[in-house]
Amino acid sequence: MLKSVLKHYWFTGAATVAVVASAAYFVAVGEPDSGKTVKNPKSKPKNKLSGLINEGNTCFINATLQALASCPIFFNWIDSVLTRKTSDITEHYLRTTCSLNMTMAVINNQHPTIDVHTFNSRQLIQSLEKHGWNLKSEEQDAHEFFNMLSTTIDEEINKNNKISKGISIDEQATTSVCQPNSSSPFRGYLASQLCCLSCGHKSVRYDAFECLSIPLPKLDVRNAFTMLNVEGLLKQFLAAETVGEVQCDSCSLKNGKSVFLKQLSLGKLPQCLCLHIQRCDWTNAGQLTKRQDLVRFSEELNVGNFVYTNRLSGNFKPVTYRLRAVVEHLGMADSGHFVTFRRNIVDGRTRWFYTSDTFTRTATFDEVLKSSPYMLFYERCT
Template sequence: MSWAPVSTWSRRTPLAACCSAPELPPAGAWKACAAGSLRIGPQGRCKMMKNWGMIGGIAAALAAGIYVLWGPISDRKKYRKGLVPGLLNLGNTCFMNSLLQGLASCPSFIRWLADFTSKYRQENNTTEHQHLSVTLLHLLKALCNQEGTEDEVLDASPLLEVLRAHRWQISSFEEQDAHELFHVLTSSLEDERDRRPHVTHLFDLDSLEFPLEPQRQIHCRTQVPIYPIPSQWKSQHPFHGRLTSNMVCKHCQHQSPMRYDTFDSLSLSIPVATWGHPITLDQCLQHFISTESVKDVVCENCTKIHAAQIPNSQSVENRKTTFVKQLKLGKLPQCLCIHLQRLSWSNQGSPLKRNEHVQFSEFLAMDRFKYRISGCSTSKQPANHLSAAEQETTDGKEGGAQNPTMPFLNGACSTSYISPPFTSPLPTNPEWTSSSYLFRLMAVVVHHGDMHSGHFVTYRRSPAAKNQKLTSQQWLWISDDTVRRTNFQEVLSSSAYLLFYERIQSNLHHPEDQRAAEK
């Protein structure tokens, strides 16, 4: 044969040349080559066939590699349009992945985190990556395609490392609860918000002699008191709300002072289903605020009335009566997290999971569950109006607790976080169109399995396109690193464990903005 063997050619030729055909002999040499091949014998022909098979195999492997690495990019981008990145399961971290996808579906929470973390950027803090708010913000923005990354699967292990730095012992190999992790995140954010500047102890001689940040410590000692005045950035997170507790004596109708308690999520028990009637989210909310009787409560008013009826020489015992207690929502948050309690206990004391389907809707009107002062005008207030009590709340104070007669209007720490008038298909329910406290469904977290093991998945809205204020109507089903499109009927038929709603401004309050948005 007139050319080098395949083995010698393959060693001397660059790798890129493997994609092209080998140099062919002159046309006149074909006959001699054919005659020579006949004289080679069976073993030689077998060897030549193996050499040509090797060339074909190398070419096919390179072609497949090029297709995988630089294949139909346009088709893949077209398929990924409207989807979001998934999250890598680090062992048993589906509880964390599902919660992060749910939080990423709340734009007002991401905007609040951006304002919250701006404090560290202003200070040029070199350790800002150690802060939970910064790590959480970057992760949530990446899950909304706002970080410019093209990765289809993200790793959330930095969040676990930051939580461990906050002394939370969270293992990635043990099954955890998504609702418990939600409270871990909110409480850690509150701790980060309330963190005081570092003040050196008088007995810490090493720090006094060799300060790590002398100028910053001097600034804290000379210009800022030990307990600084709350600054503008120190605001409540969008999931922060308040409950009112009202108790009335059944005997004398005396009302005890109003109590206010904070909440990050509403944990609703599921009432017993009536045969033939489905369980709805409204029934769970109504059951949450229903009245209950509390026995053997000392009533100061009944004691005074009884004391006025007996001589002064006799001692008066405290009168115990039965009170009626009722919970209401004193301040509704911007982002409402509803937890449906699916844990129950059998008569033998073993835990059971309730798998009943609770019907919920895309829009949720909370007016019926809002606390209102008796005799107070029920005229609708704009969603961007803040009462004096809630303005004090933005400074970290318990506004309104000292003056129970002041109407406790709904609102948030900043009106910039409230979503604009909804431009998605308008609700037809009259209760929704006339609601002052209207919320829109953003995500649903579902648990599959029993009380001992299972898996968390998330239904969430696809993020809106850039430079668009429209809320996306495309829903996604996400299980760790698997993301697919789904329809809203599948979302409504799911057995919800966590519901994420976001407050929106009713078009009844802002008709001009609504008409402009529709144009």
């Protein structure tokens, strides 16, 4: 409990109380349960990120945490949520949120008391297991962990709020989507517009997402190593398609069913955009394989052409996101290792880092662009 109280006081400005609590904490327990060692703050350079200890096949956790810690909007949102809560609520109902916040602060070298070269996520893992998640399975990966963590944080923060995952409205209704102020910066809404090809009736449905899982195009057996780009994959994912045998309430057809044109678009933009490139595929023989397609990406991603309101008005004004992290999977479909290239501000300058569990080093942006993305993390800049 003392650990969460300490965190609460530091980030609400009560520095004097935090100093006293910090001294009492270290006298009582010597070092934090979640840190490997506690060193003098000067022992680690301020441009050095902390690595994360592999707790036994937990590279998928470490890679995801490093990526999330590279997103200031998300980090500040978590911190603001905890600042608004009392210490009792923080301790008893926001265990995972508190553990995530502390972990991100430490690996970013921003924690007021914990200064380590390597850290562990044991406390965070235990809090997730108390929510019923099984983190010992060999089947899990970075994308699954991201969804698991997002769901748990949403449950903790919005424990008494009912959040609608899908909202259906007709074409004449407002196109805005309401959501609680405590929703994650990764929360966005896909607009699914249906147009009856028989009578022209239109309706739109909004479905919440935290991460867009983008499929690769059908594999060309004559060319296993195709060159793709993120914008093209998004265009394919959101492309219009026809859907048959759909009930139409306004249609004059006797059976009430018709063919519809379905068009997906971005109905409500998230502040942080997470894209998952689906690289696993099944062969005709029923074997799971990993796609090795080269997917190009750049530092900025313009999604203006995919925004629902832009398509309605025909005014495709730019909507730009800036790259914050790239999670890469090394190896085959049933084995391998997750690493992260992540962005960080050091002395007012943007620098890129390569992180692989406890190992961290600086990286060039050219090295980042040559990676094979499995997950891409962006923050909105316009």
